[in-house]
Amino acid sequence: MDAPALPGLDELRGSARVVSLPLRVRFRGIEHREALLIEGPHGWGEFAPFPEYADDEAATWLSAAIAAAWQPPPSALRSAIPVNATIPAVPAADVPAVLARFPGAATAKVKVAERGQVLADDLARVAAVRELVPTVRIDANGAWTVEEATAAIEQFGGLEYAEQPCRTVEELATLRGRVDVPIAADESIRRASDPLRVARLRAADIAVIKVSPLGGPARVLGIAEQLAAAGMRVVVSSAIDTAVGIGTGLATAAALPELPHACGLATSRLLLDDVAEPPAWNAGTMRAERPVPEPAALQRLAATPERQQWWLERLDRCHRILAERPAAAV
Ligand SMILES: O=C(O)CCC(=O)c1ccccc1C(=O)O
Numbered sequence: 489m490d491a492p493a494l495p496g497l498d499e500l501r502g503s504a505r506v507v508s509l510p511l512r513v514r515f516r517g518i519e520h521r522e523a524l525l526i527e528g529p530h531g532w533g534e535f536a537p538f539p540e541y542a543d544d545e546a547a548t549w550l551s552a553a554i555a556a557a558w559q560p561p562p563s564a565l566r567s568a569i570p571v572n573a574t575i576p577a578v579p580a581a582d583v584p585a586v587l588a589r590f591p592g593a594a595t596a597k598v599k600v601a602e603r604g605q606v607l608a609d610d611l612a613r614v615a616a617v618r619e620l621v622p623t624v625r626i627d628a629n630g631a632w633t634v635e636e637a638t639a640a641i642e643q644f645g646g647l648e649y650a651e652q653p654c655r656t657v658e659e660l661a662t663l664r665g666r667v668d669v670p671i672a673a674d675e676s677i678r679r680a681s682d683p684l685r686v687a688r689l690r691a692a693d694i695a696v697i698k699v700s701p702l703g704g705p706a707r708v709l710g711i712a713e714q715l716a717a718a719g720m721r722v723v724v725s726s727a728i729d730t731a732v733g734i735g736t737g738l739a740t741a742a743a744l745p746e747l748p749h750a751c752g753l754a755t756s757r758l759l760l761d762d763v764a765e766p767p768a769w770n771a772g773t774m775r776a777e778r779p780v781p782e783p784a785a786l787q788r789l790a791a792t793p794e795r796q797q798w799w800l801e802r803l804d805r806c807h808r809i810l811a812e813r814p815a816a817a818v
């Protein structure tokens with residue numbers, strides 16, 4: 489599908505709402521998730537690059553928000569999406585309380601290799617999850633060397649897959665030759681200048697795809713098609729999105745020809761409050777629907793005036809970057 493013409497800045501600013509959502513448990517070191525939401529002719533889009541990301545990277549998140557709100561959603565091939573529980577790097581004793589938020593989920597993704605923790609913490613957390621959920625994957629966010637990853641994966645045993653165990657594509661390729669557990673790439677796709685390099689180097693079995701950093705549903709479906717042609721399986725995941733971003737992720741997952749693994753789109757359950765009720769949950773699946781923000785929730789969750797100003801200035805800068813980017817790269 490052709491990229492839509494870039495809406496003007498005034499049009500974006502006109503509907504922009506900046507929210508700050510409280511998390512139940514610390515995740516990626518944060519306790520609040522901020523997002524700027526915009527409304528276009530095809531509904532709402534979410535612009536929520538993490539605050540530390542530079543403008544050039546953040547601009548791609550803006551093109552995803554615009555695509556969600558200014559383009560029709562992709563055609564759905566299914567109406568319910570299997571999703572995984574997401575377990576932050578909490579103490580093992582807290583695992584049952586976190587999992588209680590995901591009733592019936594058959595798959596859990598466990599965060600491991602958190603700074604300040606040791607492998608024994610991860611092993612205890614994974615063991616606690618296994619008592620309650622049959623299928624377990626881990627996500628190390630690139631923190632391990634190849635040697636550390638090899639040893640850790642051996643000790644966990646029987647994982648569905650290991651997500652971004654090491655930082656570089658080369659390390660992933662080496663590790664993949666050494667262990668039996670499937671390797672998934674996340675940062676190696678969403679933060680790479682070339683998201684297909686991981687496929688060319690046969691560095692992973694599975695591609696974790698996030699719609700916002702990759703520029704929107706249509707672009708993601710194009711990348712997914714190429715990854716699948718290279719023999720990779722695709723999982724759609726969130727970046728701790730508001731209900732708007734989750735809706736875009738679910739719509740994208742619904743349009744994928746193959747969906748062999750549960751998607752990381754249940755992260756609404758890690759939030760204390762949201763801009764809308766997330767789509768209905770049924771025993772580890774979510775309905776592929778796009779929630780519409782509730783005016784009262786937008787008001788209740790409004791960021792401070794200082795943070796609103798910060799996000800609007802970031803919107804201006806990213807809009808300028810997109811206006812100067814060749815259309816094919818937006
Ligand atoms: O995939 C999931 O289960 C949830 C999403 C998730 O883990 C995540 C959320 C925000 C930022 C990074 C990540 C990640 O996958 O590394």
Ligand SMILES: [Mg+2]
Pocket residue numbers: 627629651652674675696
């Ligand atoms: Mg990840």
